[in-house]
Amino acid sequence: MESEKMWKKFSKAYREYKANEYGYVICFTCGYSNHYKRMDTGHYIDRRHGAVKFNPLNIEIQCMICNRLNNGEIEKYRKNLIERYGADVEELLHNEAKFGAPMLQHEVETMITYYKQLKKLKDEARQNLRPSDSEAKEEV
Ligand SMILES: [Zn+2]
Secondary structure, rough: OOHHHHHHHHHHHHHHHOOOOEEEEEOOOOOOOOHHHHHHEEEEOOHHHHHHHOHHHHHEEEOHHHHHHHHHHHHHHHHHHHHHOHHHHHHHHHHHHHHOOOOOOHHHHHHHHHHHHHHHHHHHHHHHHHHHHHHHHHHH
């Protein structure tokens, strides 16, 4: 599969996994919330660096304004990234971008499956947390 198609599939699976039960996700750099279909999966290091294109440490949900119009809001992205993973993450990603090999197609496919399974587990957990119909009636 061509790399851009692969990216679209991966990005969709990632955003679906990240979404809450109403399908909403939050922008990593500005906090704006919208449906995952109207949001992007942004990168810290540009995805033209193939080795970090699908690296989970290098991707976050972003709104289209931050990701497309404001060049990824890279300073805010950097600050939040370090807050989340620690100061070493930056060097790690830069080294990976420089010396790492791009993921192979089957590796990306495995990651897509992984995010889909995580989403399924999340959905199941939500179902189990919800009161069943009989329990809901008792509460009335
Ligand atoms: Zn944003």
